[in-house]
Amino acid sequence: MSRYDIDVRKVLRTAVWFANATVRSTAQVERRFAQAVRAPAAFMTIPAEHVHAYRGGSAPPGVEPHPHKRGDQGVMGDLLTAAIGFPRLAGPERAALLHRVREKVAAKVHPAPEVIIPKRGPARLGWQTRVDGVEGAMYFAAFVLLSDPRQQRRVGICAFEDCDRFFYAENRGGEQQRHCCPAHSNRDRQRRHRARKASRK
Helix, strand or coil: CCCCCCCCHHHHHHHHHHHHHCCCCHHHHHHHHHHCCCCCCCCCCCCCCHCHHHHCCCCCCCCCCCCCCCHHHHHHHHHHHHHHHHHHHEEEEHHHHHHHHHHHHHHEEEEEEEEECCCCCEEEEEEEECCHHHHHHHHHHHHHHHHHHHHHCEEEECCCCCCCCCEEECCCCCCCCCCHHHCCCCCCCHHHHHHHHHHCC
């Protein structure tokens, strides 16, 4: 049973999608994250002309550029990379990452009282997690990865040397997933097989 009222797998899949995606519009990103966190209509959005905030690049005249050259996508990639490599981080780096994620989640993720109407049975009051916009969803994903080792093991960077895409492993057991797709797994296996053959000559 999840400790959250949000499907964390959906949030993590969306975080991975965002880190890898070709962002075409603000609506594309906001719609995906809003669906992942089951956001109400009040999910925070930004103007369409500020798409640079999500994908990086040049800002419109008079608009502050994003501090990360790849925008929120770059931040998401950095958060996933840090979470994947967390056991290997030095003590001060670990502490700085944990404090940063905690502060963002405290500011952008809130329990809200809701009237819950189930498919069966009477309506009742309860708490629902509210996430403020894309940045809140990004840091919620990082919070899950840094607090749940099972989920942390599901996220990785493709081991194929010509690829740096992230993946979320759907497998529930067996061999640990190491590639973003079957094609890269096969190509990597073929490359390693050729290298072994060449070393025997």
